Amino acid sequence: MCLQRMSHQIFHHRDILKRPYSGLRDTRFLNPKDGRPTKLVVQCSDEVFANRSDADWSRTTTVNKGPWMFRLAHWATADGPSSVLLWLPACAVLTIVLLSPFPVTTKSRNNGFYESVPYKDWQYPYDARNRHENPPYNAVPSRPLIGQIERVSEPAYLCLADGKRIINVQEWRKANGSDVALKYVMVSYTGEQFVTDNDKNSLHAIGQHAADTAGVKAYWLSCSCLGSVSEREENVWRISDVIQGAFEVVIAVAGPVGVKERGELPVELLNQWGDRVWTLPELLLSPKRDIQIYTLNRSLDPTQQLGQCLNTSPDRINRRNFSRFWQDDSIVGQLMDHYEGSVILSRLELIATALKCLERRHTTQHLPGDLSYSLMGLLRQRPNARKDDSGFQAFARLSLANDSDMLLERLICLLPPKPDAPWYSFQDHWDASLWDVYPRTQVCGIGNDDTVILDGARAATIRWKSFKKVMLRGNRTVLRQVAVIALTVVSLLFFAGVVTLAIGSRWSNGNNSGYDPSTTLKAVGGVFLAFSLIVLLSAPYLIRKIYLGKVWGAQPWFFGIEGYMPLHEIEKKLFGADLKRLSWSTTASSLSRHNLLNHKDFVNDCEGQDPTQVDTGIGARVQNAARRSTASQEKIFTLVDSYTMTVTLFAAVKPPVAVLACGEEGGMQRALLCSYDWTNNTMYRETVLRMETPAFWRMSPIGRVRLGLQTRGKMG
Numbered sequence: 001m002c003l004q005r006m007s008h009q010i011f012h013h014r015d016i017l018k019r020p021y022s023g024l025r026d027t028r029f030l031n032p033k034d035g036r037p038t039k040l041v042v043q044c045s046d047e048v049f050a051n052r053s054d055a056d057w058s059r060t061t062t063v064n065k066g067p068w069m070f071r072l073a074h075w076a077t078a079d080g081p082s083s084v085l086l087w088l089p090a091c092a093v094l095t096i097v098l099l100s101p102f103p104v105t106t107k108s109r110n111n112g113f114y115e116s117v118p119y120k121d122w123q124y125p126y127d128a129r130n131r132h133e134n135p136p137y138n139a140v141p142s143r144p145l146i147g148q149i150e151r152v153s154e155p156a157y158l159c160l161a162d163g164k165r166i167i168n169v170q171e172w173r174k175a176n177g178s179d180v181a182l183k184y185v186m187v188s189y190t191g192e193q194f195v196t197d198n199d200k201n202s203l204h205a206i207g208q209h210a211a212d213t214a215g216v217k218a219y220w221l222s223c224s225c226l227g228s229v230s231e232r233e234e235n236v237w238r239i240s241d242v243i244q245g246a247f248e249v250v251i252a253v254a255g256p257v258g259v260k261e262r263g264e265l266p267v268e269l270l271n272q273w274g275d276r277v278w279t280l281p282e283l284l285l286s287p288k289r290d291i292q293i294y295t296l297n298r299s300l301d302p303t304q305q306l307g308q309c310l311n312t313s314p315d316r317i318n319r320r321n322f323s324r325f326w327q328d329d330s331i332v333g334q335l336m337d338h339y340e341g342s343v344i345l346s347r348l349e350l351i352a353t354a355l356k357c358l359e360r361r362h363t364t365q366h367l368p369g370d371l372s373y374s375l376m377g378l379l380r381q382r383p384n385a386r387k388d389d390s391g392f393q394a395f396a397r398l399s400l401a402n403d404s405d406m407l408l409e410r411l412i413c414l415l416p417p418k419p420d421a422p423w424y425s426f427q428d429h430w431d432a433s434l435w436d437v438y439p440r441t442q443v444c445g446i447g448n449d450d451t452v453i454l455d456g457a458r459a460a461t462i463r464w465k466s467f468k469k470v471m472l473r474g475n476r477t478v479l480r481q482v483a484v485i486a487l488t489v490v491s492l493l494f495f496a497g498v499v500t501l502a503i504g505s506r507w508s509n510g511n512n513s514g515y516d517p518s519t520t521l522k523a524v525g526g527v528f529l530a531f532s533l534i535v536l537l538s539a540p541y542l543i544r545k546i547y548l549g550k551v552w553g554a555q556p557w558f559f560g561i562e563g564y565m566p567l568h569e570i571e572k573k574l575f576g577a578d579l580k581r582l583s584w585s586t587t588a589s590s591l592s593r594h595n596l597l598n599h600k601d602f603v604n605d606c607e608g609q610d611p612t613q614v615d616t617g618i619g620a621r622v623q624n625a626a627r628r629s630t631a632s633q634e635k636i637f638t639l640v641d642s643y644t645m646t647v648t649l650f651a652a653v654k655p656p657v658a659v660l661a662c663g664e665e666g667g668m669q670r671a672l673l674c675s676y677d678w679t680n681n682t683m684y685r686e687t688v689l690r691m692e693t694p695a696f697w698r699m700s701p702i703g704r705v706r707l708g709l710q711t712r713g714k715m716g
Contacts, residue, residue, distance in 0.1 A: 011679035013037055016120040021678075027057040028678045029657035032461045035118035037678040042464045042655050045563030047626045054631045057655060062561065065467035066576020067106065069097060070547040073540035074577045095536045106471040106555070114460030114556040114643070116700040117658045121681060123706070125445030125453050126393065129400050133445065149234070149382040155242045156235055157225040158184050158218040159204065161211035166224055183216035186246040188282045190273050191364070193254040193296075200224075202306050203252060206294045209310050210250045213292075220246065236366075237385055240281055240377030249286040250314070254296035266295050270325050277363040277370065280332070281377045283319055284339050290316050331357050348405040348435050352426050354378050355395075359424050369394025371424065392423040392450040392709075400443065408452060409439035412709060413663040413670035415590065415688035419634065419653070423450070423709060429590045430690070432665050439663045444704065451682055451708045458661045458699035462558040462639070462673075467574050470642045473553035480549070483542040490535045497528030551581060556643035556698045560655055564612055564622045565638055567647060574640065582640070582647050584608035587668070588689045589650035591618055591636075611649050621651070639673075644692050652686035653711045659689075660705065661696045669696045675711065684708040 013021045016035045028037040040057040049061050064071070076090030110116070124135040159166050169182065187207045194203055200223050207219030220242055226232045243249060253269035270293070273279055283291070292314040296305050320336050323329035334353050337343035345353060358374055367373065367387060372394035376382045381401040389397070399407050414428040414437070421427065426434060445453035474480065504521030535542070559574070568578040575581065586594035586608040593614050597605035612619040625636045637655060639648045656673035660683065663670040668690035674683035683705055 013678045013681065014122055016118045025679055027654070027675075029461070029464075029676055030118050030678075032115040032118055040464060040655065040657065042560065042562045043466055044561060045565050045626070047623075048563035051627050053625075053627065053629045053635075055635075056631055059562065060465070062565070062573050063466050064573050064576070065469055066572065066574060067469055067547065068576070069543055071576040073543040073547075076540045077544060090540050091537055095539070106469045108471045108555055110556075112556065113698050113700055114558060114659075114695075115463065117459040117461050117702055119459070119658075119681075119683075119702055119705060121453065121704045121706050123447070123681070126448050127397055127400075128445040128453075129443070149237050149376075149384060151382075152238055152241045152245075154182065154245050155184070155220055155225060155238075156231065157227055158182070158220055159207060159224055160218050161208050161216070167218075182218060183214075183247040184218040184220050184245075185210045185214050185216055186220045186243055186249045186282070187252055188249055188273075188279060189252040189254075190276045190279060192272060192276075193269065194223075194252070199254065202254070202296055202309070205306055205310060206250070206252045206296075210248075210292065210294070210314075214247055216247050233385070237373060237376065237382060239278070240285055243282050243285040243377075244287065246287060248288045248292075249282060250292040250294060252294045252296065254298060256298045266293070267325060269295065270322070274322060274326055275361055277358055277361045277374045280357060280361060281374060283322055284335055284378065286319055289318050289320070289340075291319050291322075292316050328357055328360055346405065346435070347403055348407055348410070351375070351379070351399070351402075351404050351407055352434055355424055356426065359422075367394075371395070372398050390450055393446055395424065396443070396446045396452060400446070405435075406439045406442075407434060408443040409441055410434045410437040410663065412443075412452065412454070412672065412685065412707065413437045413439070413665065413688065417590075419651075419711070429688075430587070430666070437663045437665045437670060441662045447682070447706050449680070449682070449708065450710065451706050453704050454660070454662070454707045455704045457702055457705060458696060459702035459705075460556070460558055460659045460699045462560045462655075462657055462659060464560040464562075464655055464657070467559055467640075468557060470557060470574065471555035472547070472551050474549045474551055477549075480545055483545045486535045487539065487542055487546070490532050493528045494532035494536075497525045497530075497532055500525030500528060547576075548579070551645070554642045554645065556695070557640075558659060559640040559642070561638040561640070562635065562655060563626050563638065564636055564649060566610065570638075570640060570647060574642070582645050584610055585646045585648040588646070588648040588691065589687065591615075591649045591651060593618075608646070618649070622649075625651075639689070641691075641695060643698055644695055646692070648689060650687050650689065654684075654686060656686040658683060659691075659699065660702070660707070661691070661699055664693070664696075665690070667693070669693055671695075672707070674707070680706075682706045682708050684711050686711050 008024065010022055011025055015021065015037065019036070021037055027040045029040050031038040042057050042059055043062045044059050046061065049059055052059070072090050072093055125133065128134050154169055156169060157166055158169055173180070185207065187203060187210065189203060194200065203221055203223065207221055211217065211219045222239070226235045251273060253266055253273050255266070255269045294309055294314050296309045298305065323332040323336065326332060331353060334345065335357065338345045338350060354375055358371055363370055367385065367389065368391050369385065369389040371391055373385055376398055379398065379402050383397045383401045396408060411426070411434065414426065414432065415430070416425050417427055417429050441454050441456040443452045444455045447453055500521050504525055567582050567584070571578045571582055585592050586606055591611045593609045593611045594606050595609055596603065597607040599605070612622055622636045625634060629635050632653065634651050634653060637650055637652055639650060650673070652673065654675040657676050658674045660672040660674055661669050662672055669692070671689045671691045672685050673687050673689060675686050676683055685707065
């Protein structure tokens with residue numbers, strides 16, 4: 001038994017109708033019948049049920065839910081001549097059924113829509129897109145004010161080149177006049193190479209030399225020009241302004257470089273410098289293309305290092321050539337093109353490309369959101385940094401603050417190839433880029449615990465407990481209509497015939513006119529009874545005519561099964577017989593497989609295939625998940641869509657209870673399959689499927705949803 005089940009903490013929940021519920025943590029779903037959080041029961045394959053691997057939900061076996069009148073009729077007629085002996089017993093049973101008030105066909109429900117998701121988000125967001133939706137500040141006094149980091153035209157502090165003197169720029173201007181030019185050089189370095197006080201003195205010497213060489217009055221060093229402790233944090237986020245306002249940027253590196261010839265670059269030291277998160281923006285935003293490099297050679301005697309560094313002409317390299325020192329040179333090159341104005345990236349491409357470069361680099365963590373805050377310097381809008389931001393929350397706030405072309409809305413529709421991929425992974429199992437996804441939703445806020453508030457999705461509930469009878473719509477042929485009418489009225493005609501015969505047999509006419517009304521009654525009753533008997537004896541044939549034939553429409557349902565079941569078994573449980581109606585999806589999930597249709601006349605047609613039969617690796621995953629998976633490990637599930645008549649095999653940690661259609665890509669809908677945690681009223685993305693577009697329009701709109709991109713795995 002897992003530790004989560006041993007917890008006795010009581011959680012509270014309020015459903016869509018404001019009804020409270022309290023209880024211990026367990027796995028539940030929102031019941032579309034009454035909106036209450038209901039204990040989740042999952043039907044599963046025989047193999048999963050027999051092994052009973054660890055899980056936080058109840059399991060049951062699959063039950064045949066096909067119309068049992070059709071099952072009986074099919075049983076009596078499916079075996080050809082050998083089924084003649086079964087005809088009369090089947091007719092006898094069907095007679096009892098048809099003479100009772102049971103409907104012959106299954107009715108439509110939900111106006112032809114999937115089961116809805118009765119969800120309501122009641123909580124304040126962590127940060128809303130519209131600031132008027134944030135909680136009142138007096139209600140949450142620890143919450144920092146929402147705002148932007150204002151841009152500055154010059155640094156708060158500088159070092160004068162005439163003697164390592166740090167000045168407050170505003171006070172200096174008051175004393176010297178606001179119209180006096182105060183140009184400066186920025187010295188870029190990494191703290192891994194300059195650690196001691198002597199190293200800092202060397203940096204000041206390099207700054208003075210660079211300022212004198214450039215003919216400017218000052219230089220800027222991060223180790224000295226960020227101000228007091230209270231000012232430091234705010235000034236850190238304005239370093240991008242310092243870079244853009246500088247006359248030029250020079251780079252200082254330090255380390256053993258051996259015998260350095262004129263024109264030979266310290267490649268390893270530059271690699272180490274460029275491997276830091278904060279140095280990439282300094283390179284991209286440098287006002288000059290040619291950048292000077294000062295090298296402090298540690299292999300020399302300490303008394304000679306600084307002199308050799310300053311007396312030797314600094315190396316000068318075009319910033320476009322820096323990318324060749326790094327493994328992601330092609331990606332850095334795209335950013336170079338953008339900031340030089342040669343090839344402009346779109347808003348979406350800029351953020352995605354920059355983040356891809358930054359996440360490959362290293363930094364000493366100051367805040368959990370450092371990665372996003374380093375990206376912030378490359379964008380126009382810069383929201384206030386928060387110490388309590390997680391990495392994802394910092395990025396989400398940055399994305400909402402900027403016109404990022406709906407980046408978050410696109411990001412949630414991607415399926416990372418690895419389940420444990422970090423939030424900044426823009427990879428997709430189907431190799432789609434962010435700009436390939438067209439969102440149908442809007443992220444209107446950010447929630448706690450790395451969640452987003454999503455609005456505008458369409459949703460449907462997945463039924464896990466069992467199959468249900470599915471209303472099927474076929475062509476209204478004359479024979480089918482006659483069969484439906486005959487089987488519907490047979491009970492009325494049968495009882496009318498019996499009653500009429502009974503009345504006729506008791507009728508007595510005492511006059512001698514020769515006319516006897518009982519004869520007419522007996523004749524009418526006989527006709528009614530004879531017709532009823534003919535219908536009842538032909539009931540197996542008529543019922544097959546009603547249920548068989550091509551299906552032109554069906555009641556939309558999503559049915560879930562834990563484990564794998566072949567199509568013929570699913571059809572028997574759902575329709576009562578293997579009628580070849582269902583087919584495997586082609587590219588719906590990461591486990592879907594497809595190939596050319598094996599037919600001589602249709603050589604280019606695509607056909608979905610049973611993943612376990614064409615991919616031995618998937619077959620092994622299915623068996624392993626059924627026999628040895630724990631509560632936090634991957635499991636295999638099967639999703640049956642009765643509307644599109646497709647079956648999809650997919651992998652997830654927990655059974656998803658809701659489908660959220662959030663975007664489209666490549667002519668298919670991106671649907672998030674989400675589990676539900678009732679303790680915090682949050683949907684968690686378990687996987688992403690590609691669904692056919694007609695299914696989207698059969699889902700019901702849902703209000704704002706609190707969505708987590710990482711599955712909770714084990715409860716708690």
